[in-house]
Amino acid sequence: MDYRDAGVDVEAGRGFVDQIRNLVHSTFRPEVIGGLGGFGGCFQLPGGFKEPVLVSGTDGVGTKLKIAHILNRHDTVGIDLVAMCVNDVLTSGAEPLFFLDYVATGKLDKEQLTQVVTGIASGCKQAGCALLGGETAEMPGFYQLGEYDLAGFCVGIVEKSRMLDGSQPQVGDVAIALASTGVHSNGLSLVRKIVSDRGFSWNDRPKSLNGETIGETFLKPTRIYVKPVLAALKAGLDIHGMAHITGGGLPENLPRCLGKGQAIKIDFSSWTIPPAFQWLAEAGAVSPEAMYNTFNMGIGFVLLVSPHQAEQTITHFQSEDIPTYVIGEVITGSGELVGLSR
Template identity: 45%
Template sequence: MTNENSKYKEAGVNIDEQDKAISRIKKIVASTFTSNVLTGIGSFGTLFQIPEGYTNPVLVSSCDGVGTKLKVAFMTGIHDTVGEDLVNHCVNDIFVQGAKPLYFLDYIATGKLKAGVIEDIVSGLARGCKNNEMSLIGGEMAEMPGFYSEGEYDIAGFITGIVEKDKVITGENIKPGDLILGFKSTGLHTNGYSLARKIIFEDLKLKVDDYVEDLGCTVGEELLKVHKSYYPILKEAVEEGIVNGMAHITGGGFLDNIPRVLPDNCDAIIKKDRVPVLPVFNFLVENGNVSKKEAYRVFNMGIGMVCIVSPENIEKFYSLVKEEVFEIGVIESGFKKVVLI
């Protein structure tokens, strides 16, 4: 080791540990590559060719993080699920516009880099990428001593997908009479954790290893349930062009996310008794004294994805979807808002 590297290590940055981490994740990352990835790991930039078969392709990009769900990973020492959370969240965000995922990049920053933790995070990223038929083509590991607390890190993801220009889902075809169809979430996904953590850890004084009968599992197991990707179960229906609009129910819940796809002259009427509310949300609402209106704005309440479909296409939609569908509402004339009834 050079003297310069020793001094750098004394300052808190361990290049050797970074090299160790890279060597441990190379095969994991390469396992996600498709034939469209033209460069290997280690290039300054990764080359990715547009897949064949597109006439007028549009690239769709997005970026996001996992938020304070990471605090639960730190508390449990489980780091191989948050990467999958990140990928699936980003996939859903571009999928609502009809995009097929192409590739993903990640950013991991920490105070002190630990190769094993990085390997766990990247294994989750790779699993998410493979399940969504895309490549993990690059990323950045930043060791920033003094910036993050001991044992903590942050992650962010950057995704690019593709869709034919004439098949972009904009919501402009939504009209009164269309049905609002919901698909179950696995739990909190990656939103509402600041409130959930306050209720669970501060108000109720629970620990991550505490078993909660209402949840049927420990606190940690519930809070680390992986954010679901809806791409595998809905891609056929989307490719058929029979979905008028889609909304990923993330931060802002029903009240802020569904209006993002509504035309100015339409309201979304949501029937609360049709929503398959998961036990974790009842637990949080009751123990946190959260109003129903706030709950539907903070949490997904058991629905992670919403599709809006015309009645004439509903039978075909059902035939193409391999998962239970919940008819949770209808589109009516209005002013681009959500009405809970």
Template identity: 50%
Template structure:
């Protein structure tokens, strides 16, 4: 009789154990006050600071999407972990919450410990940039579920905010100023279209582009805004924030403003990075489609009172952000009118 084992079925318990040991030093660098225990337990423990009188937990979950297909194609696995963190922590941030911990899920058909280590090292880097702890996660080896050399990622972020300081957009009013924080590129959205554009254009991923290569500009990791925004929240009032992901400015900004308000954004208020111009030209993409698919160079929108506009801009610049005055809030005359228009 053939003697079977888990290893013979395609799952290496030893490789999984080795990965856990390798990532422990990366996770340790992300630890912050409140973390109880260490990587390797069945559940992760976190104690909420007693500085909060009425703490409210804010959660977010997301993946990296088809940007992973570029990671596979280009053998670039070092930055998609930061993308994973960014997509969730930036969402949690817009409620005014401080991200406190993050969990990751890595699944594959056959575990390559070296590649997985590179990915999780990027996750830890993202957590450091966000100021939160990589408190736990899961690695799943599932033979037959994925093509050889491929994997999938999911992330889960938890933040905390004082109940009285939740930013929910209810304070937004006509006359408020709309600021935009620069993105680092396409971030992690629109990559199904990006891959199609590169395919039909016949472009070489490694061709020189905008001071680097095309692959460099497209794989640039998603910018994490947590530390800079939390610092600015201590200095100026913020009425609303929107993380600009799939749907772009025109679909994400309306999610955080009242029905009676409309945001008007001026198209010439910021210089769109070259990568977006190239994508539009090579793909023959319509202006409206560009606005609905990509962030077009703006990764986070912040709405502040008009009288706080200059102070907010100066504060963001001190924190290293490139900030633009995009437009203003006006009354929405008809409920059927869009919540955000770009003119």
């Protein structure tokens, strides 16, 4: 017997690396040293920093991959993978430098996984970071045929004196929300349960989803906020804190960017809940509390800014075609989110 008899095709793995080589190289920044195929990716730190701080993040896509498998569409989940990592790193004020991926599958399907890496490369370009390397693991017997799993890892950099660490927010700061593109990559287990238990098909087109299928609605990739936010920082906007709204929604994630003795008061009538979330609440009979504690409810990223710069901040992000809302303010408290009921 040989390794192929056990279900692992080494030659196919080499062919896959060759197939994605140009995709990977298309993301490279000037600081990348060497090419694809080494034991480690090498990256030279950019100049101009007095006290550079490296900020790292890692994440996956979760059960959103199940929807990709059902619809046999694999070109968007790679964007999600990058987004979940770079948006987290961004909350410290850091610029993402490079990204690595880990792809595990039962049997390597070059066409399928090339679609995945195409999405990863697209996400890296949107974030301005290099796809420095990765790992593809063929694990027969561990995953069902045609299934794969993804994990990502990102490193960013920020000047220590400009790093957002929870000490900058002040009582009276305004909370400015940047719209999401949908559920992003959290709460998909509940989405899948609603679709399954209520007898829907992923190809159904409920009227409330404005002509989209259920599958199209919930496979939309996570928005990457890196370039617009870094541009805002570079323009001198006085941003005191940032929160990436992921699992746990606003109640869990927004207080994470506050300082001691602070809370945040939210006006939950200040933005319109997108149709996807309204459909989920109705189709699954999900309570408002459960919705807000599971989904981003149309808000993917929140900035805390000085009141005198609120209007300028809104104008900046609207010019980047990101719907933007003033949703609340920082108040005195003990780390809670006030005003959850609507």
